[in-house]
Amino acid sequence: MLSKKHVVLLSLLAAASAAAADDGYILRQNERTLEQIEAAYAQMPPLCYSPSANRWDRLGRTRERLAKGGLLRIVMLGDSIVNDTSRSAWDLVLMQRHPNCRIEKVTSVRGSTGCWWYKGPGRVQKFVLDHDPDLVIIGGISQRDDLASIRDVIGQIRDKSSPDILLMSGAFGSVDPFDQPQWRRIIDPHCFSDYRKGLEGLAGKLNAGFLDMEAHWAIYIRNSGRELDWFKRDPIHANERGEQILGRILANYLSLDPVVPAACDKESDPLVLAKLERFQDWKFGFMVHWGIYSQWGCIESWPLVEVDTWGRPDDLKAWTDRDKNFGRFSRDYVALNRTFDPQHFDSHAWAQAAKGAGMRYTVFTSKHHDGFCMFDTKQTTYRTTDPSCPFHASPKADFVKEITDAFRSEGFGIGVYYSKSDWHHPGYWAPEWPHRDRNVNYDIKEHPDKWATFVDFTHGVIEELMSGYGPVDILWLDGGQVRPPSQDIDMPRLAAMARQHQPGLIVVDRTVGGRYENYLTPEQQVPDKPLPYVWETCMTMGDQWSYKADDRYKSTRQLIHLLVNIVAKGGNFLLNVGPDPDGRLPEPALVRMKEIGEWMAVNGSALYGTRPTPPYKIGNACLTKKGDTIFATVLATDGQQTPPKEITLPGIREVRAIQMLGTRTPVTWLVRDAGLVLQIPEAIRTSPPCGHAWSFELTGATFADDERPTAMERRENARSIAIN
Missing domain, CATH: 3.20.20.80 (Glycosidases)
Structure with a gap:
């Protein structure tokens, strides 16, 4: 049963959400204290992100204020992801590092939106220009947004003022850094979406800073030893720990002397990780x-x-x-x-x-x-x-x-x-x-x-x-x-x-x-x-x-x-x-x-483009994996010039298809207690495609220690559900 306090809080949140649907928030105060964010960050591995030195080439006004001290006005513009970043109280961290600089941060937020909404009549004036910013951070923008709208908003800002502009990419938790294809899309420039490439290109054309937030939070989580869900409060939003990832990345990006603990020995440059x-x-x-x-x-x-x-x-x-x-x-x-x-x-x-x-x-x-x-x-x-x-x-x-x-x-x-x-x-x-x-x-x-x-x-x-x-x-x-x-x-x-x-x-x-x-x-x-x-x-x-x-x-x-x-x-x-x-x-x-x-x-x-897969070697066969395909390369024994009549792969309990590389001659197989038994036709044994070792492509292979149901078990389960 909800307490009266909880009912009031939920009512306030509902009212705020309704207001946001029509207009948007303007938040001027941090929800968390420095003590609260330090307590959350203490639960986490240290952030090892060190930004490039040339980031200041397009943020000269911000750098000057941080170096000389005085007032630095910042407007953060975006959606709920920007709100998560703002809630981290990153500005308190930045002021702690630059004690002579006083930061006034205003966060202008409208949920489930992007620059296409902010470019509407009077909105740039209300959400940005009325606050006379030295730095405008536009973030939380995703592929749903369009580059033309971002260009339009920046144009409206610069028609009347000349603040530094910083564009930040990516929604939090939008990809799983532990999934290999998704990981490559995050860190490998060859795999970036057209939108993400376009956003960085737009920043260059408009002399704006660019922070690839998406890459850096994914790198942090992959190196953290924690599951992605440990940092999220729902599928697309950060919890207090995820907020600290976003906030600490931004604080390091805007620090004259980024704090990178001596214990950090893992590479965090996404270009290096992509090259690796x-x-x-x-x-x-x-x-x-x-x-x-x-x-x-x-x-x-x-x-x-x-x-x-x-x-x-x-x-x-x-x-x-x-x-x-x-x-x-x-x-x-x-x-x-x-x-x-x-x-x-x-x-x-x-x-x-x-x-x-x-x-x-x-x-x-x-x-x-x-x-x-x-x-x-x-x-x-x-x-x-x-x-x-x-x-x-x-x-x-x-x-x-x-x-x-x-x-x-x-x-x-x-x-x-x-x-x-x-x-x-x-x-x-x-x-x-x-x-x-x-x-x-x-x-x-x-x-x-x-x-x-x-x-x-x-x-x-x-x-x-x-x-x-x-x-x-x-x-x-x-x-x-x-x-x-x-x-x-x-x-x-x-x-x-x-x-x-x-x-x-x-x-x-x-x-x-x-x-x-x-x-x-x-x-x-x-x-x-x-x-x-x-x-x-x-x-x-x-x-x-x-x-x-x-x-x-x-x-x-x-x-x-x-x-x-x-x-x-x-x-x-x-x-x-x-x-x-x-x-x-x-x-x-x-x-x-x-x-x-x-x-x-x-x-x-x-071999090319593969990754290791347990148990790595079974019998005389070495295993590799590419996507959902397993390759088993069987090493010839001493004196062996052609593959044997039968090859046993212990521990494999099911496979949907098998193809020997280098030949179109089909290979049949049996599943026995000892494992998967490949039956090599006489035509292959007489004239094998190569010597020394023979590779087989296994589609849909499952292993004895794999707890997932086999295809047959899934069919039986489905049949049982249908009957019941």
């Missing part, structure tokens, strides 16, 4: 370790580290020819730039070979630890384009340009490997002191100026790579010992600079962890089970990363099985090949790449 989604679609990449070290067939730069004796094995001819004299060996290694002359280098041949193998992205070593730059840097003369290198006069001497252009022309994603450590730079290995291990060889605290020169050098080289070589998808940083606190190169500034040139850039500060290791890179190994984050196994085709004349290569079958296992566990496979000193890919590598490509031509759809 596409990265996970690629599955198979081509890595290249190539440099002056390729002339000696040694283990890249590692022989230069005195204590790392494994880098100078007894079978390394360059080591034994110098009587194992480390000083002589080191001097001659550094001088290898004077003999590097790869006359048979052909970047297009590399790209075509990788494309033929079914690879979708590449990562090339622009500079290894030895400091020799494989491109036309202006930061050092230790480079391929310097006259000291015999290849410098070739039009192909800028290898990064040649390789990125060639691979990009074949549709590849582009990754640039860069070693943060540099054993040639005097700011890392200072010549006045001995250097025995891989680390900086002096005390940075005692010589901060020397370290500063190295940091400036690092930022300068990476800026060249990010600004002079076209679109780059991945900055792959090696040298994990270069990290705070002992070897701090200011990764926040470096990453921000790199992304200013390459929006959405994936930064892989490998082995360091935190915000700038956007995916993990297990080296020469495959995890035992799926990982709860984006990852990539980087592995050599032979025994070592760089060229070795007598290297031992993995077999084609080994490589295919590695690829299938990695993808089933949710990873990508970055397979490395070391070209020879003349610039050619070794023949054993080319043979394997061709054979892998033939297999991928048949089975690629079981």
Whole structure:
């Protein structure tokens, strides 16, 4: 039974709703105190949203008021979603961060509406201009609204006044960030609706700010560990926790110094998250370790580290020819730039070979630890384009340009490997002191100026790579010992600079962890089970990363099985090949790449664009998922050249249809206690579409531990209901 107090409250709400239907609200006071909103926010994970610095380009008046202090008048215009944002009392948070600024916020709201209503006669004057705003925030607008009406309202405002304008996208809870297709529509610009793209474009044309609120609340909820409903009071409105998401995002956007807790290590840039989604679609990449070290067939730069004796094995001819004299060996290694002359280098041949193998992205070593730059840097003369290198006069001497252009022309994603450590730079290995291990060889605290020169050098080289070589998808940083606190190169500034040139850039500060290791890179190994984050196994085709004349290569079958296992566990496979000193890919590598490509031509759809699905592997079959389709790729056993007569997939209790990839010959099946049994026809066993592994597309598959009813059970349930 309702109390008298509740009856009065409901009557007031009903009256307010009726008024809103005819006209609209003008709200001048916050419903919640600072203490109340802090209590709600304390229940939640911290917001890790950090806005871009260029947001102020179109909000100069607002920035000036926040910086100098004084009165800042703000009008929020929109529907009930704007009301939810306003109820968060975000302005109190903003004033707490800018104590010299006093904010007067007016929220003009009409439920279930948009700018098409506000453009009506006299409404812009009443709901906006009468309040003399410095900033007008138009939000809660959705696809039901139209861009022409938004343009009309902004035009009416600017006819009589000149406030800053900020457009905000998206209704709260309109998509489920845990649903893969919906998630992609939120974060991937290629999947944005025409309206959402148009709204951002309109903001640019009208010199208005743009906050993609929809993307940022979805990212927060996906990373929060909570279900979407925990933040909603009904299907389209936020509760007090959801209000705090909206409010804190807006407060961070309008803060001169956004508050991002140190504990935040998850990426929140929607462009980066979208790129990571596409990265996970690629599955198979081509890595290249190539440099002056390729002339000696040694283990890249590692022989230069005195204590790392494994880098100078007894079978390394360059080591034994110098009587194992480390000083002589080191001097001659550094001088290898004077003999590097790869006359048979052909970047297009590399790209075509990788494309033929079914690879979708590449990562090339622009500079290894030895400091020799494989491109036309202006930061050092230790480079391929310097006259000291015999290849410098070739039009192909800028290898990064040649390789990125060639691979990009074949549709590849582009990754640039860069070693943060540099054993040639005097700011890392200072010549006045001995250097025995891989680390900086002096005390940075005692010589901060020397370290500063190295940091400036690092930022300068990476800026060249990010600004002079076209679109780059991945900055792959090696040298994990270069990290705070002992070897701090200011990764926040470096990453921000790199992304200013390459929006959405994936930064892989490998082995360091935190915000700038956007995916993990297990080296020469495959995890035992799926990982709860984006990852990539980087592995050599032979025994070592760089060229070795007598290297031992993995077999084609080994490589295919590695690829299938990695993808089933949710990873990508970055397979490395070391070209020879003349610039050619070794023949054993080319043979394997061709054979892998033939297999991928048949089975690629079981890998590209898929995601892992439990139980990942059943029997000898690795599972992947694309939408509602399950792919089972059955790995051949030792000595097996064709599929067996029967293949059992344990745990599958039902399937509607089965198709073997690469053939139109139908496959029959039975469901037994042991699981799903595929019956392979003689025609397939005699002439299979491929070797090494065979992929099957399973439509409507359900597993024994799946509590959902099978199709047969659903039919029986429906029949039972009809009878009753």
